[in-house]
Structure formats: structure tokens, C-alpha cells
Amino acid sequence: MIFTTKAEYGVRLLVELGRQRDRRPRSLKAIAEAEGLPLAYLERIVALLKKAGLVESTRGAHGGYRLTRDPADVHMDEVVVALEGPVAPMTCFVDDTEGEATTPTPRARVLCSHHDDAGHGCATKLLWLRVQGGVMDKLAQTSLAELVAFAERGTADPTPPKEPSLA
Known part of the structure; x- marks a missing residue:
């Protein structure tokens, strides 16, 4: 099973929005630049996320996108x-x-x-x-908050957290 770049870029976009502790809208252009992603493709992806009720948009000079829920509540x-x-x-x-x-x-x-x-x-x-x-x-079992915390740890420790034992 192979997920497409739509899933990869969409999750990366959500992680960037999850980093916004003040819940201010963030422009897609800023996210595209920060993540090195194509803006036109992000526009199509964010439309899917908006339709699913995961993000909302704000128009205007300080507009952009933000999460509709706390990152811990997005799975x-x-x-x-x-x-x-x-x-x-x-x-x-x-x-x-x-x-x-x-x-x-x-x-x-x-x-x-x-x-x-x-x-x-x-x-x-x-x-x-x-x-x-x-x-x-x-x-x-994986929340957006976990991905945000993992991303904020940086590249110094790329090891994912240990899975609980099934034994």
C-alpha cells in the first residue's frame, strides 16, 4: 500500500498549522516556502482538508488557514x-x-x-x-499533536517513539 504525495504533503501542511500555538491563520504561501512544497498543489490539498472539516480559512491581509480542532483531537x-x-x-x-x-x-x-x-x-x-x-x-492511534511534537524535536533524534509491546 503506497500513499501518494497528497497524503504526505497534506500531513506536512497540518503539522505546520499545528505548530501555530496562537491559532492564527497561516498563509499557504508561507507553508509552501517553509516546507519546500508546490503552492498550486497545496491549494488542491487544503481544499480536501477544508471539505473534511479539518481546516478553516480566513480572508484578508492576515488571512490563511488554521486547524478547526486542537491537534490532539486530529487523528x-x-x-x-x-x-x-x-x-x-x-x-x-x-x-x-x-x-x-x-x-x-x-x-x-x-x-x-x-x-x-x-x-x-x-x-x-x-x-x-x-x-x-x-x-x-x-x-x-497517531494524533497530529504527536507529529507536531516529533517534528519539533528536530533531526537530532530521528528515532520514532517505541511501540508498546503486544506480548
């Missing part, structure tokens, strides 16, 4: 689904959310599109459902 499953759509580990998985209401924590469901073969289900469906569930769980 990466919501962000990635807003930017990429449903997370599916295989191309045979299809989105089953059309027409469903948006929930505060979107957990887009995916279904295997293989049809039963002589009474047998898809042999790999369980594996891919577990992979998809594991990825979504890790995204849900």
Missing part, C-alpha cells in the same frame, strides 16, 4: 481518508461507503470484489482485511 486515519479516500491494500478491494453519512472518525469499509468460487470465499480476504485494519488502527 491520522481521518486525515488520510480525507486526502486519499478509503485505505485498501489490494486493488480488488472496493469502497463500500457510497451514500453513508460521514462520521467523526471515518473508518471506510472495503470489501473484496472477488466472487465466491464454487462455494469457496476469497482465499486471501482475511489477510488483506487484517492488513487494512492494522493500518487504520495505527493511523487512528
Whole structure:
């Protein structure tokens, strides 16, 4: 499963907004310059984030974008689904959310599109459902506040925090 630059740049944009402790709007131009990202692409990405209710805009000389919620309340499953759509580990998985209401924590469901073969289900469906569930769980467990804190530590310690033991 490969996420596109849309997810990467969108998360980087949110981290920059999360660094704004005073919650002042920040211009996309300033974010693009700070992160070395293309402004035109950020404009398309921020539109998706705004549609998902993650950011809001302010017009005027001191306008720009800011988060709609505290960074601790923004989780990466919501962000990635807003930017990429449903997370599916295989191309045979299809989105089953059309027409469903948006929930505060979107957990887009995916279904295997293989049809039963002589009474047998898809042999790999369980594996891919577990992979998809594991990825979504890790995204849900990661808040924007954690990413902001990690980014503010700088490059001196690139080691991510240890995962809790499953044993």
C-alpha cells in the first residue's frame, strides 16, 4: 500500500498549522516556502482538508488557514481518508461507503470484489482485511499533536517513539 504525495504533503501542511500555538491563520504561501512544497498543489490539498472539516480559512491581509480542532483531537486515519479516500491494500478491494453519512472518525469499509468460487470465499480476504485494519488502527492511534511534537524535536533524534509491546 503506497500513499501518494497528497497524503504526505497534506500531513506536512497540518503539522505546520499545528505548530501555530496562537491559532492564527497561516498563509499557504508561507507553508509552501517553509516546507519546500508546490503552492498550486497545496491549494488542491487544503481544499480536501477544508471539505473534511479539518481546516478553516480566513480572508484578508492576515488571512490563511488554521486547524478547526486542537491537534490532539486530529487523528491520522481521518486525515488520510480525507486526502486519499478509503485505505485498501489490494486493488480488488472496493469502497463500500457510497451514500453513508460521514462520521467523526471515518473508518471506510472495503470489501473484496472477488466472487465466491464454487462455494469457496476469497482465499486471501482475511489477510488483506487484517492488513487494512492494522493500518487504520495505527493511523487512528497517531494524533497530529504527536507529529507536531516529533517534528519539533528536530533531526537530532530521528528515532520514532517505541511501540508498546503486544506480548
